[in-house]
Every structure is written in structure tokens, then in C-alpha cells.
Amino acid sequence: MHKLAQLDRRYVWHPFTQMRDWLRREPIVIVSGQGAVLRDTHGREYLDANASVWTNLHGHNHPKINAAIRRQLKKIAHSSALGLANEPASLLAAELVHAANAVCEKRGRGEREHGKMRTAVSFSPLPPFPLSKVFFSDDGSTAMEVALKLAHEFARRTARGKKPKFLSLAGAYHGDTVGAVSLGHIDLFHQAYAGLLFKSDRVMSPYCYRCPFNRAKPARADARDYRRCNWECVGKVETKFAAQKKRGNPYAAMVVEPLIQGAAGMIPQPAGWLRRVAEIVRGNGAQLIADEVMTGFGRVGQASSLSPVTGNERSRKHSTDRLEACPTLFACHQEGIQPDFLCLAKGLSGGYAPTAATLTTQEVFDAFLGEYEEFKTFFHGHSYTANQLGAAAALASLQILQSPASVRARQRLEQTLREELKTLWSSPNVGDIRQVGLIVGVELVRDWRTREPFGLRERAGVRVCEAMARRGVLTRPIGDVIVLMPPYCTTPVQVRRIMGALRDALREVFGKPTAPSAT
């Protein structure tokens, strides 16, 4: 066993890891990375198929981000944001506000010019308010914690109620600090800490594949595309808001991961869900907190390429009036929604540094203004808030994201994933394939015809990912959902290697498909 692996096993306690399992074998020790490839102490190479747990955007060792960090390092690595401003953080805040309000609107149907469609694209802020202030912190949990505390205090100060309450989605995950955990609803992670948490309400999430209101028989397609329902999930949100209002303490805010819930199991929302829910939230005078820790910075792709929703007249209608080909970096904007809080982390620095931000409105900011002795200050902050190295990396990453080459690479990757994912349907153990832009969840089941899940003890997802690792592809499952979220630089050849590894892993773990699966 490599010496570094020995040291790890002796001294390191890993996150979200059963350490008894960990200690049974030699861990993979990563020493370097290049693009979408990670290399370990034995010189073995792996494709980073989940972008180092959803953080990396442009690949490892990116020359532009490396150079930006080096340039910053020659000046200073860190000075405090408590009482001092700094160069890259000021620039980054401006860039983030700009990006968070730049939403394209296609004006008209476009005109033909030299045989090509040309469309007038203009940028305009979304209603109801522009996001104009940036509070920096370190990671997703802290970005959520900041939004939560601000929304709580804002509600109190604007007389929404003495004990502001929050609503979030079933299965939600918003981080591991106590406030963020209180907003989450994954019992496995959260029950043990029930005594520490404040109470927040949950409402059903639009999990079409396992929705009790979906009357469609299982088919070989994304469950959103063939679902048969009457938007009962939206009705549930409406009912929740109405009931809470009746109790005389209307919700202060609703927290959502827009377009797709990550740790809940890669659960995508059918087109139109977010807009409908946002209308309910606003209609009830509550605030909308968007957790874009996973979905931000181009991860959800372009609006135009989102899968069309079929099989349901109402949903089809809604998929057509969705914004087309929108270069926005954020998931909310694809449904024309501007939240009151936009929480960013993971990809913010391109996957280079623990850097996070909570964006909010002038209205929220103003509620914290006052004389020194009024103590209206937001008493919150971290030692490394607005760290220069992270901010420099984030600035470089934003610049790359906005380059035409990156937009093209993302479109190509999204398309390649869409094509290659089709090859998985031949496995009877693939129940649902959910793609939102550059995020993929493949739900494994005992039999696709019945949607019957595997037993917990079978560790189906874990075993498939272990088999993929032996084939040089790294990712982590969420239960029996295999997550694929490669860096944007991943080439078509690399995508095919990832899919090949997954197909081979399925065969190794579950055996050869016995019955031909319908298409």
C-alpha cells in the first residue's frame, strides 16, 4: 500500500463515509489532474465523471485559472473582509450581480439573414427585483446559512411574523450546518440531529418517476416526458401556503433547488413547475430562496435543449413558452424567475477553492441599515470571507464561462450526453434517465417494468460505481441513482468511455440482460 494511503487510513476521517468500509481497502489517492482526468499515486488515470462532486467546471489544471491564481498570489493570498475591501472580491461581486441579472429575451421570431436565423437578443432584469448585493462566504452550506438568517430577520423586521417559517421540498439537501440541515428533508442525514434543528415544513417534490399522482405506466424514457398527471405537486404547494396563512403565520420563504434537486437523487422538475411555484410564493408575499449551489454556472445547459415535455397537453403548452436558447448561467432564469436570494458555491471558483456567495436584493439590504446603536447590522461572517485566491479563480472561471468556446463546448457535451445516454435503455435495470443540461441521474431498479427498487442491503448503486472505478471512471451514487456530471471540457470520446464503463458495470453487477427490453 502506498505510504500516503497508509497515512490517510491512520489519520483521516472522511465525509459521508462509513469508515469501516473505507478501512477495508486501499483508498485512491489523487496526486494530479488534467482536464477531465485525475491521476493517483500509482499513476492510474480516471475520468472525473462527477466533476469532483459537482465542483469542477472547466477541467483540472486549467491554464487560465491557474494563471489568475498565480497573479493574485504574487500580490496577496488573503486579507480580512471584516473592515477591509479587496481587489478581486470587489470585481467579482460586480461580475456576479451582472451575471445574475443578465437574462436574455428573444424578441420576436428572428429574421432570416444570409440563410441563417438571426435573433435579436437583449438583456433585461427579471421581475420582481434585481439581485444587487453579494455576501461572500466559503461553501454551499454557509451560502444557505446566510440566506436563511437574512430571510428570517427580514421577515421579522417587515412584520411578517415573530417566528418566521420556511418551506422546502421533500428530500431536499441544502448543506450540513445546522441551519442548512433544518431546511433539508433527508431523514437519513437529518434525523439524528432532530434535537438541534429548528422546524421547517416540507412539501412534495415533483419526482415524476415515483410520483403517486403519475398514472403513466413505466416507459423507456425520462418520466417527465410521458407522465400523466394534473400538476398535483403544484397543488400541494398551494395547499401548504394556504394552510400556513390560515394559522396566522404565513411562510417567510420557500427554498428550492431550481430545475433539479441534486442530493435528493437528481430529481428534475417538469417544465413550468418552477414558474408555477414561484407565482404561489410571490402571491403569498413570501420570498424565494434559490439554492443554485449545484445548478449554477451553466450546469443546467441551455433552455432550448431541455427535453420537451410530452404526453400531457398542459405541460406541452408550458414547454413551448419557455425561454429559448438562453445564455444565462443560472437555472432560475430558464423559467424566467428571479429569486430573492441566489446561493452559489461549488462551481463558483471553477472547482478550485472554497468560495461561496449569497446574492440578494436592495430591499433586503436596506432592512439591515440603521444607526450604529440600533444594532441592525447583519452579525455574521467568516474568517476567509471574500478570500482573494478564491475570488481570483472565480473571476477567471466566469470569464471562461462567457467565452463562445465554452458555450459551444457545453452545448456539445450536453448533446453527446443526450445521445450516449440512449444506449443505457437496453439494460432492464435502468428505470429512469434524467438529464438536465450537463447533469445526469440514472436510476437503477430491479425491473424497469415495475419500477421495483433494489433493497438497501444490495448496495446496487455503490457496487455499480465501484465497478466503474475499476474501469477508470469515478463517480458517487446517491442511493441507486448513478450521477454523471463531467467537467465541461470532457470530450465526446471521454463521454463514450464513461457510458461504456457504466454499461459494462451494469452487466458485471446485474448479469447479462435476460429478456430483451422494449424500446
Ligand SMILES: *Cc1c(COP(=O)(O)O)cnc(C)c1O
Ligand atoms: C453541495 C450542496 C450544498 C452544500 O454545499 P457545501 O459546499 O458542501 O457546503 C448545498 N446545496 C446544494 C444544492 C448542494 O449541491
